[in-house]
Amino acid sequence: MRPRNALLLPLLVLPLLLLTAGPARAQAPPPGFREEILRQFNNSMQKFIELAEAMPEDRYAWSPGEGVMPVARVYAHVARYNYFYPATSLGVPDPDSLHADATEQTAAKTEVVALLRRSRDHVRQTVMAMTDEQLAAPTRLYGRDVPQWAVLLQLVAHMNEHLGQSIAYARMNGVVPPWSQ
DSSP, rough: OEEEHHHHHHHHHEEEEEEEEOOOOOOOOTTTTTHHHHHHHHHHHHHHHHHHHHGGGGGTTSSSSSOOOOHHHHHHHHHHHHHHHHHHSSSOTTOOOHHHHHHHOOHHHHHHHHHHHHHHHHHHHHHOOOHHHHHHSEETTTTTTEEHHHHHHHHHHHHHHHHHHHHHHHHHHHHOOGOOO
């Protein structure tokens, strides 16, 4: 048989827990996040643009195999997602009103390089305009609730995945990445 006080304990603790539990709070960005994400983004984006400029235009249609994105489409895909993530998860409209399918069909070297540069500027402006409160505000990304700063982290991760792919494409075509010469 349990002592009578043991039965009262849960009844006393539960209201205290309910009183101290506040609403879920947004997760603040790590200290120095804006500067670090911009440093990583700028470094990777610069490499993308240098690689796009170094790749001969006649290789922009090259693909390592059937059904695999060709060089130009990989570059345009990265630019597209530099607009897509801010538009869909951060509420930042696409200033160029790009149509996703048309963007990824861009194939001319000068157009692709210009698209990469515009998308770079868009991401930079987006990050610089965000307050710490916005960076911490909740949003949805791939069906998950995340703070908005996590969207920027995903944007850089996505870009770096395709940067590695693009480096491999370049080397298969005899192009040495400019920063490793």
